[in-house]
Amino acid sequence: MNVKPDMTIARSERGMDTAPAIIEARNLGMTFAGGSVVALEDVNFDVKPGEFISLIGPSGCGKSTLLRLVAGLLRRSGGQMEVLGKSAGTPREEIGMMFQKPTLLAWKNVLDNVILPKTLTTGATDKDHIKALELLHLVGLEGFEFSYPNQLSGGMQQRVALARLLNTGAEILLLDEPFGALDEFTRERLNVELLRIQRDLQATILFVTHNIQEAVFLADRVFVMTPRPGRLTEIVEVDLPRPRDISITKTEAFNNLAFKVRDILGASI
Numbered sequence: 001m002n003v004k005p006d007m008t009i010a011r012s013e014r015g016m017d018t019a020p021a022i023i024e025a026r027n028l029g030m031t032f033a034g035g036s037v038v039a040l041e042d043v044n045f046d047v048k049p050g051e052f053i054s055l056i057g058p059s060g061c062g063k064s065t066l067l068r069l070v071a072g073l074l075r076r077s078g079g080q081m082e083v084l085g086k087s088a089g090t091p092r093e094e095i096g097m098m099f100q101k102p103t104l105l106a107w108k109n110v111l112d113n114v115i116l117p118k119t120l121t122t123g124a125t126d127k128d129h130i131k132a133l134e135l136l137h138l139v140g141l142e143g144f145e146f147s148y149p150n151q152l153s154g155g156m157q158q159r160v161a162l163a164r165l166l167n168t169g170a171e172i173l174l175l176d177e178p179f180g181a182l183d184e185f186t187r188e189r190l191n192v193e194l195l196r197i198q199r200d201l202q203a204t205i206l207f208v209t210h211n212i213q214e215a216v217f218l219a220d221r222v223f224v225m226t227p228r229p230g231r232l233t234e235i236v237e238v239d240l241p242r243p244r245d246i247s248i249t250k251t252e253a254f255n256n257l258a259f260k261v262r263d264i265l266g267a268s269i
């Protein structure tokens, strides 16, 4: 990943309207149970490099399924999907995923948990240790390198999981309700930090949430989905300036966007 210069401006001004897509879905469909459960139907979208997409929709509308299709953990039942120029369908090192539960190894300390992707693939070198220390600094965990997961709060454990995800070097980060289990205050802090990290690393992010404020605060665009079978009902462009801090949630522009998303969701969330 490259270090990004600045990102203080709107999506269109960041060249995202004209850049080639990094993820493209056309008439994407996914069924389970021999076709009896239609999780996704006729889903169409593009994601541009460096874009932050929030995915919101009622429970069971296929948000996690969509992420797992992008990750190559599932194979689609219909339509097309290309990720980084190749047909999606197998896991790739350029794509990383993080879940609501941090899934850390309890018997390994924070540093070893972050180094894990390297230990499992190429074997960890001194350079990998230095990089893991830098990532722990980036997620605000310096001083906790040798703590064990059970000595950390939920928010700190999610920071470790985030550092571990970043240590894969993936260009596309898929985050499935990563802060859903955290209290409001911790979630807000982590949202601000996630935007800072994205800005530094220029990652492309797909972020699933049930929280309208979180969806709008983070995103360049919010993908709003309908109840099962999941479809993309509407894409809401979030033309709020960057960098953003939490004070933006008090502005009229922010609240108008949040109301808009709420209206599209209707009573379904």
Ligand SMILES: Nc1ncnc2c1ncn2[C@@H]1O[C@H](COP(=O)(O)OP(=O)(O)OP(=O)(O)O)[C@@H](O)[C@H]1O
Binding pocket: 032, 033, 037, 038, 039, 057, 058, 059, 060, 061, 062, 063, 064, 065, 066, 228
């Ligand atoms: N492996 C599976 N086998 C059968 N059905 C599945 C499977 N995975 C998902 N489904 C079904 O597909 C639909 C979409 O599930 P998915 O987990 O993607 O929804 P979601 O929007 O992420 O839900 P939530 O917000 O509750 O996490 C649901 O009806 C679910 O029961």
